[in-house]
Amino acid sequence: MTIHFRRDLEHLQQRILGQAGQVEQTVDRAIRALTERDSQLALQVMEGDNTIDQEENEVEEECLKILALHQPVAVDLRRIAAILKINTDLERMADLAVNIAERAHAFAQGQPMAIPSRLQEMTDLTNIMVRDSLDAFVRMDAALARRVCRLDEQVDACNRDIIRELIGVMKTRPDLIEQALNLFSASRHLERIADHATNIAEDVVYLVEGEIIRHHPEALQPRADNGKPGSPER
Amino acid sequence: MTIHFRRDLEHLQQRILGQAGQVEQTVDRAIRALTERDSQLALQVMEGDNTIDQEENEVEEECLKILALHQPVAVDLRRIAAILKINTDLERMADLAVNIAERAHAFAQGQPMAIPSRLQEMTDLTNIMVRDSLDAFVRMDAALARRVCRLDEQVDACNRDIIRELIGVMKTRPDLIEQALNLFSASRHLERIADHATNIAEDVVYLVEGEIIRHHPEALQPRADNGKPGSPER
Numbered sequence: 001m002t003i004h005f006r007r008d009l010e011h012l013q014q015r016i017l018g019q020a021g022q023v024e025q026t027v028d029r030a031i032r033a034l035t036e037r038d039s040q041l042a043l044q045v046m047e048g049d050n051t052i053d054q055e056e057n058e059v060e061e062e063c064l065k066i067l068a069l070h071q072p073v074a075v076d077l078r079r080i081a082a083i084l085k086i087n088t089d090l091e092r093m094a095d096l097a098v099n100i101a102e103r104a105h106a107f108a109q110g111q112p113m114a115i116p117s118r119l120q121e122m123t124d125l126t127n128i129m130v131r132d133s134l135d136a137f138v139r140m141d142a143a144l145a146r147r148v149c150r151l152d153e154q155v156d157a158c159n160r161d162i163i164r165e166l167i168g169v170m171k172t173r174p175d176l177i178e179q180a181l182n183l184f185s186a187s188r189h190l191e192r193i194a195d196h197a198t199n200i201a202e203d204v205v206y207l208v209e210g211e212i213i214r215h216h217p218e219a220l221q222p223r224a225d226n227g228k229p230g231s232p233e234r
Numbered sequence: 235m236t237i238h239f240r241r242d243l244e245h246l247q248q249r250i251l252g253q254a255g256q257v258e259q260t261v262d263r264a265i266r267a268l269t270e271r272d273s274q275l276a277l278q279v280m281e282g283d284n285t286i287d288q289e290e291n292e293v294e295e296e297c298l299k300i301l302a303l304h305q306p307v308a309v310d311l312r313r314i315a316a317i318l319k320i321n322t323d324l325e326r327m328a329d330l331a332v333n334i335a336e337r338a339h340a341f342a343q344g345q346p347m348a349i350p351s352r353l354q355e356m357t358d359l360t361n362i363m364v365r366d367s368l369d370a371f372v373r374m375d376a377a378l379a380r381r382v383c384r385l386d387e388q389v390d391a392c393n394r395d396i397i398r399e400l401i402g403v404m405k406t407r408p409d410l411i412e413q414a415l416n417l418f419s420a421s422r423h424l425e426r427i428a429d430h431a432t433n434i435a436e437d438v439v440y441l442v443e444g445e446i447i448r449h450h451p452e453a454l455q456p457r458a459d460n461g462k463p464g465s466p467e468r
Contacts, residue, residue: 062385064311071305077298084318167411174405188422204403 005070012066012083012139015059019090022052022132024127026097027193031123033114034104034186034200042108045101056091060084075207082203086137089196093130096189096196103189107182111175116165116183119190124156125151127192129197136201142208148201155194162187239304246300246317247372249293253324254368256286258361260331262429265357268338268420269349276342279335283328290325294318307406309441320371327364330423330430336385341416345409350399350417353424356392359385360424363431370387370435376442382435389428396421 025047033042063084066072072080108112129148136145165179166187260279267276297318300306306314341347363382370379400414402420 002253008356060315064315067301068307068311073302077302081294081298081301081318085322088322098253163415169416170404170411171408174408177401177404181397181418184418185422188419 003071005066005076008062008066008070009076009079012059012080014064014187015055015062016083016086016090017134017138018057019052019055019087019094022055023090023093023097023193024130024167026094026202027100027123027127027130027190030097030100030104031119031186031190032112033101034107035119037104037108037112039105039108042101042105046098046105048058049098052091052094056087059087063087078207080209085203086134086200089200093193097191099189100186103182103186107179107186110179110182112180113169113176113183116159116162116187117181118161119187122155122162122187122190125155125158126194126197129194129201133197133200136204137207140204140208142205143202145204145208149198149205152194152198155191155195159191160189202223209216236304239300239306239310242296242300242304243310246293246296246314249296250317250320250324250373251368253286253289253293253321253328254364256289257324257327257331257427258364260286260328261357261361261364261424264331264334264338265353265415265420265424267335268341268417269353270348271338273339273341273342274421276335277338280332280339283332286325286328287452290321293321297321297369312441316371316441319437320368320434323434327427330427334420337416337420337465341413341420344413344416347403347410347413347417350396350421352392352395353421356389356396356421356424356454359389360428360431363389363428363435367431367434367438370438371441374438374442376439379435379438379442382433383439386428386432389425393421393425426443 017225026048029041030045032044037231063080063132066080067077070076130150132144132151133148135141136148166184170180260282263275264279266272297314300314301311304310345429363385366378366385367382369375370382397418399416404411404414
């Protein structure tokens with residue numbers, strides 16, 4: 001690895017760490033807009049998406065420039081290819097956070113309704129996954145990446161509890177069905193953000209250990225309910 | 235472009251066209267499992283996911299090999315980078331089709347309930363988008379790619395009508411709430427498959443015209459309801 005390549009790689013890594021920080025902040029703000037019924041904050045989150053999109057375009061250009069200039073091979077090439085993928089994941093996460101803000105905006109216009117009890121826990125877990133998946137990439141830390149993959153099960157469990165709670169509300173209060181659907185969708189978007197963090201973490205394990213766990217999650221450890229037919233994941 | 239590079243590129247393109255065909259077929263089967271309450275078919279779709287995952291890993295390896303071997307620059311480099319991204323999109327689409335099959339499996343266990351009237355139309359539109367976005371890429375056809383982007387609005391409109399219909403059912407038949415949520419989720423997954431096709435089409439326009447429409451959809455044409463706050467998109 002030449003000094004120039006290393007410098008360019010480090011610059012790229014700092015950028016994607018910065019993007020991850022922005023995603024975390026966006027998720028926090030979107031969920032706060034939801035729980036505090038703050039439509040102004042929801043609108044702010046929706047408008048802030050342009051910055052993240054712009055950043056994604058620039059990171060992609062930087063990756064292509066590095067590929068053309070340094071023509072990396074082997075592990076260096078894999079790292080740049082991984083950054084290209086992570087970059088897309090981060091942009092999709094930001095989009096999902098904006099989708100949450102859209103639900104928050106709609107929710108704030110409707111009737112008051114209790115927020116599902118595990119939503120904050122799910123938000124915190126998701127943000128830990130976002131941060132740790134990126135840290136795992138930059139530090140090439142497979143153990144940390146595996147921990148991120150395992151956290152995803154807790155997020156899925158939160159999501160299932162939230163859905164159960166919402167179904168209960170819908171059955172007894174038909175007038176709250178639209179509001180419950182706003183929360184249902186927000187919870188699903190959050191769960192998908194955690195899925196993207198899991199994708200990144202799986203790529204890290206593959207990069208470090210040269211082992212494809214992405215499509216062989218059984219290599220992680222026995223998962224209690226992963227994708228079982230008819231499981232309550234929506 | 236050397237003869238070898240062209241040959242390798244063509245091979246890659248045939249592979250992603252094949253993947254797209256598989257995605258279409260998977261979507262069709264998953265929706266059929268849903269509408270015909272066929273849990274056996276749903277299980278078959280869920281089990282078929284391994285093939286597509288395997289294919290994704292192989293295409294990624296092939297891209298990296300081409301980058302290392304031919305060290306393409308400029309437009310050739312962009313094409314390979316685009317295939318890397320399309321490959322990820324196709325794998326996510328297949329995952330979403332499997333998510334639909336999971337909902338189909340759950341739906342088949344529950345009470346009978348009418349399928350929303352526009353679901354088949356939405357499925358057909360989505361599959362056209364999947365096929366045409368890939369065709370647009372292989373033929374570098376920006377006009378076709380733009381048509382794919384415009385079709386996405388029709389898919390979103392179908393999704394909104396379906397959600398409206400389902401909310402109506404939930405309000406009058408609380409006993410059908412779980413079943414309606416299965417259909418709600420299936421419709422959302424389908425809409426997300428169309429979003430991935432749109433991502434691919436936007437990348438094609440960018441590749442052909444060097445113009446970033448990905449994050450500037452207004453460059454396409456005025457969109458009636460794109461991301462407006464509180465719009466009924468879930």
